Amino acid sequence: xxxxxxxxxxxxxxxxxxxxxxxxxxxxxxxxxxxxxxxxxxxxxxxxxxxxxxxxxxxxxxxxxxxxxxxxxxxxxxxxxxxxxxxxxxxxxxxxxxxxxxxxxxxxxxxxxx
Numbered sequence: 001x002x003x004x005x006x007x008x009x010x011x012x013x014x015x016x017x018x019x020x021x022x023x024x025x026x027x028x029x030x031x032x033x034x035x036x037x038x039x040x041x042x043x044x045x046x047x048x049x050x051x052x053x054x055x056x057x058x059x060x061x062x063x064x065x066x067x068x069x070x071x072x073x074x075x076x077x078x079x080x081x082x083x084x085x086x087x088x089x090x091x092x093x094x095x096x097x098x099x100x101x102x103x104x105x106x107x108x109x110x111x112x113x114x
Contacts, residue, residue, distance in 0.1 A: 001032040001040070009041055016045040016103045025104075028111055036114050043110065045103040048096040055095040060088045064095055068102045 006029045010022055017025060032040060046067065055064040062077030073087075082088030091098075 001029045001034060001037045003030075005034075005037050005041065006030065013043075013045055013103075016048065016100065018097075018100050018104075021100065021104045025107065028108075032111070032114060039114075040107075040110070043107065045106070046099050048099040051095050051099045052092070055088075055092050059091055059095075060085065064091060068098060 006026055009029065010026065014022060029040065051064055051067060054067065058064075060077065060082035062074035062082070065071075065074035065077060077083065077087055077091075080087075082091070
């Protein structure tokens, strides 16, 4: 992939990943053929800030966990009210990190297929 496309991708999606992940993503994207760059550029990632807002407002219902594909924990939070608020508070603290890890895993899965 061309370096200007890599820079554009990282500028558009920089807040979706941790700084360490961005370094690894840059090196992985350099090995992607230009024909497949449009697939990478068109990917939609979960916004950590939006997930934090969702977690604060309706996190006790497990919506944040469902959005990250963690159905088991989502059902647990839904049925127990976020474990009486304990898991809800823990998720408010950790949801942005979990979202960035989810985005990184999703991108890596796509890069493995290519």
